[in-house]
Amino acid sequence: xxxxxxxxxxxxxxxxxxxxxxxxxxxxxxxxxxxxxxxxxxxxxxxxxxxxxxxxxxxxxxxxxxxxxxxxxxxxxxxxxxxxxxxxxxxxxxxxxxxxxxxxxxxxxxxxxxxxxxxxxxxxxxxxxxxxxxxxxxxxxxxxxxxxxxxxxxxxxxxxxxxxxxxxxxxxxxxxxxxxxxxxxxxxxxxxxxxxxxxxxxxxxxxxxxxxxxxxxxxxxxxxxxxxxxxxxxxxxxxxxxxxxxxxxxxxxxxxxxxxxxxxxxxxxxxxxxxxxxxxxxxxxxxxxxxxxxxxxxxxxxxxxxxxxxxxxxxxxxxxxxxxxxxxxxxxxxxxxxxxxxxxxxxxxxxxxxx
Amino acid sequence: xxxxxxxxxxxxxxxxxxxxxxxxxxxxxxxxxxxxxxxxxxxxxxxxxxxxxxxxxxxxxxxxxxxxxxxxxxxxxxxxxxxxxxxxxxxxxxxxxxxxxxxxxxxxxxxxxxxxxxxxxxxxxxxxxxxxxxxxxxxxxxxxxxxxxxxxxxxxxxxxxxxxxxxxxxxxxxxxxxxxxxxxxxxxxxxxxxxxxxxxxxxxxxxxxxxxxxxxxxxxxxxxxxxxxxxxxxxxxxxxxxxxxxxxxxxxxxxxxxxxxxxxxxxxxxxxxxxxxxxxxxxxxxxxxxxxxxxxxxxxxxxxxxxxxxxxxxxxxxxxxxxxxxxxxxxxxxxxxxxxxxxxxxxxxxxxxxxx
Numbered sequence: 001x002x003x004x005x006x007x008x009x010x011x012x013x014x015x016x017x018x019x020x021x022x023x024x025x026x027x028x029x030x031x032x033x034x035x036x037x038x039x040x041x042x043x044x045x046x047x048x049x050x051x052x053x054x055x056x057x058x059x060x061x062x063x064x065x066x067x068x069x070x071x072x073x074x075x076x077x078x079x080x081x082x083x084x085x086x087x088x089x090x091x092x093x094x095x096x097x098x099x100x101x102x103x104x105x106x107x108x109x110x111x112x113x114x115x116x117x118x119x120x121x122x123x124x125x126x127x128x129x130x131x132x133x134x135x136x137x138x139x140x141x142x143x144x145x146x147x148x149x150x151x152x153x154x155x156x157x158x159x160x161x162x163x164x165x166x167x168x169x170x171x172x173x174x175x176x177x178x179x180x181x182x183x184x185x186x187x188x189x190x191x192x193x194x195x196x197x198x199x200x201x202x203x204x205x206x207x208x209x210x211x212x213x214x215x216x217x218x219x220x221x222x223x224x225x226x227x228x229x230x231x232x233x234x235x236x237x238x239x240x241x242x243x244x245x246x247x248x249x250x251x252x253x254x255x256x257x258x259x260x261x262x263x264x265x266x267x268x269x270x271x272x273x274x275x276x277x278x279x280x281x282x283x284x285x286x287x288x289x290x291x292x293x294x295x296x297x298x299x300x301x302x303x304x305x306x307x308x309x310x311x312x313x314x315x316x317x318x319x320x321x322x323x324x325x326x327x328x329x330x331x332x333x334x335x336x337x338x339x340x341x342x343x344x345x346x347x348x349x350x351x352x353x354x355x
Numbered sequence: 356x357x358x359x360x361x362x363x364x365x366x367x368x369x370x371x372x373x374x375x376x377x378x379x380x381x382x383x384x385x386x387x388x389x390x391x392x393x394x395x396x397x398x399x400x401x402x403x404x405x406x407x408x409x410x411x412x413x414x415x416x417x418x419x420x421x422x423x424x425x426x427x428x429x430x431x432x433x434x435x436x437x438x439x440x441x442x443x444x445x446x447x448x449x450x451x452x453x454x455x456x457x458x459x460x461x462x463x464x465x466x467x468x469x470x471x472x473x474x475x476x477x478x479x480x481x482x483x484x485x486x487x488x489x490x491x492x493x494x495x496x497x498x499x500x501x502x503x504x505x506x507x508x509x510x511x512x513x514x515x516x517x518x519x520x521x522x523x524x525x526x527x528x529x530x531x532x533x534x535x536x537x538x539x540x541x542x543x544x545x546x547x548x549x550x551x552x553x554x555x556x557x558x559x560x561x562x563x564x565x566x567x568x569x570x571x572x573x574x575x576x577x578x579x580x581x582x583x584x585x586x587x588x589x590x591x592x593x594x595x596x597x598x599x600x601x602x603x604x605x606x607x608x609x610x611x612x613x614x615x616x617x618x619x620x621x622x623x624x625x626x627x628x629x630x631x632x633x634x635x636x637x638x639x640x641x642x643x644x645x646x647x648x649x650x651x652x653x654x655x656x657x658x659x660x661x662x663x664x665x666x667x668x669x670x671x672x673x674x675x676x677x678x679x680x681x682x683x684x685x686x687x688x689x690x691x692x693x694x695x696x697x698x699x700x701x702x703x704x705x706x707x708x709x710x711x
Binding site: 065 | 421424426427486490553557559
């Protein structure tokens with residue numbers, strides 16, 4: 001099975017400046033990732049593609065006209081979306097390139113050129129219909145989804161967002177839609193940005209049940225994530241029958257990440273991505289897109305990319321050294337996680353048979 | 356002229372505990388009510404009815420909030436806990452919140468049935484609560500519950516909500532975001548500088564609701580005259596075009612210059628001006644139908660005077676409003692920033708409103 005990798009040197013221009021957690025140099029690791037031996041051995045199955053920027057109307061299909069006017073003026077004069085998201089002139093074209101990269105990923109799959117795509121891009125999941133913030137200007141994932149639904153005969157798309165922060169922007173855009181299922185793993189929003197994504201937030205109107213917020217207490221580990229995947233994601237996804245799965249990755253749930261307080265390991269990322277990969281084979285002929293999200297420990301970023309991509313390529317096992325010893329598994333926290341999972345099942349039972 | 360004041364002793368149980376800015380004592384209306392009862396000018400102008408509300412029913416709450424969110428609140432109501440770190444919930448608090456919603460419904464009924472000309476709820480305004488979220492000291496959105504009720508019972512097609520609390524009422528806005536039947540005009544301190552971090556002018560509504568959310572965000576150190584300018588430049592033309600059938604005001608004296616919780620520099624007279632502006636608007640647009648929700652204070656000294664300013668403003672009647680302190684004289688002048696903000700809102704909303 002061929003896997004496309006979408007990357008452009010210009011991604012490195014997505015840089016919020018010194019002292020900001022999101023720097024453009026995170027993209028310098030691309031070579032290191034693909035020279036990791038088990039991945040390099042599969043190089044005949046991998047091909048690299050360069051994206052084109054998304055067109056204005058593709059962005060307008062998702063975001064409000066007045067919001068786009070606003071970001072265009074920021075792009076000209078500089079300014080800020082929120083305090084954490086300063087915008088210097090010229091940033092918007094880079095964002096359009098991220099959105100274009102995702103659209104390309106979707107097209108490669110919709111036109112049956114390949115079944116697996118990795119976008120070494122952004123994942124602007126904090127940008128909603130008419131707001132930005134959390135380092136995001138536009139929602140490149142939603143732009144891709146709208147593009148696919150509009151241009152191809154695709155009716156059901158599933159997003160698995162495992163960035164440590166809730167993807168409240170993506171949820172906002174599809175909150176009333178039954179066509180896009182958002183399964184969101186994140187740290188309890190009482191303890192972390194963006195303060196949204198509680199278990200009882202499940203969508204509105206026709207979209208009720210199509211937003212699933214798995215809110216993990218600080219300190220949650222690999223085992224906890226994998227349990228939630230088995231108990232929540234598997235039954236719901238099986239019922240939903242997606243035609244393509246989009247992963248909004250994110251390495252900030254790693255135990256060494258400076259912005260959040262979860263305890264995932266590289267091996268956990270590998271296992272999670274392997275499980276998603278095999279789910280995609282079961283449900284949608286292996287059609288799977290991985291978009292790299294956050295992750296703010298420069299040491300972890302390349303290793304995490306290796307772990308995620310290895311999982312996606314169905315490499316059997318990985319052998320990557322954690323930068324430091326992982327923290328011990330906590331039975332106390334695990335108990336909280338099991339309670340959260342039970343609660344979530346109770347909440348979603350009316351919407352998902354067999355949960 | 357007759358006015359109604361809806362109040363319940365149990366409002367005082369809306370208490371977030373020591374160290375929290377919102378305490379039960381701020382829901383004590385005794386001093387405010389006696390100040391109004393004993394004001395000779397007001398006495399000549401109007402009769403006052405005091406009305407005790409009953410709580411909104413589950414069904415009324417569920418007309419706005421999802422059953423999953425209400426289920427969560429009911430558990431907090433039994434066991435205690437918190438919605439967000441700023442909104443701890445003690446046992447029984449949801450019952451008080453339902454009482455606020457019931458009070459709003461009572462006020463609306465009194466005005467719609469013309470039992471009174473204007474009505475005030477001296478209580479909470481849960482404008483930070485959305486269909487399935489709470490926070491910012493709000494459990495449920497009593498304003499939205501009331502609006503849904505009057506629309507259903509009286510067949511109203513156009514309701515104007517003007518929210519002048521210093522923090523954007525993002526809960527109310529989100530509930531009616533795609534609904535042209537409710538025009539939400541919200542004046543507040545720039546969300547880049549204050550909770551809830553949303554309520555930017557380019558946020559105008561969605562789908563059919565585009566243009567029916569008007570976020571007027573003004574910089575820290577905004578004064579009375581700046582707010583009046585926004586009322587005249589933005590609110591008057593939009594309201595005149597919209598032609599509401601009912602005006603709902605939501606606010607308190609939170610922007611008073613003595614309060615530390617935000618950076619607006621309003622006076623009691625400024626509060627009076629806002630209310631009298633809408634009183635006139637209601638006379639010319641909707642047969643005087645106006646409800647005021649909120650009116651408590653985050654400061655005991657301001658509380659009675661603030662409510663006097665609100666009531667006398669709505670009655671368009673000048674009374675003495677002594678300031679408890681002098682306004683500081685060394686405030687930075689933000690006049691030109693304010694004008695820029697107002698022009699920006701006008702520019703954005705010209706797409707939707709002809710008279711701007």
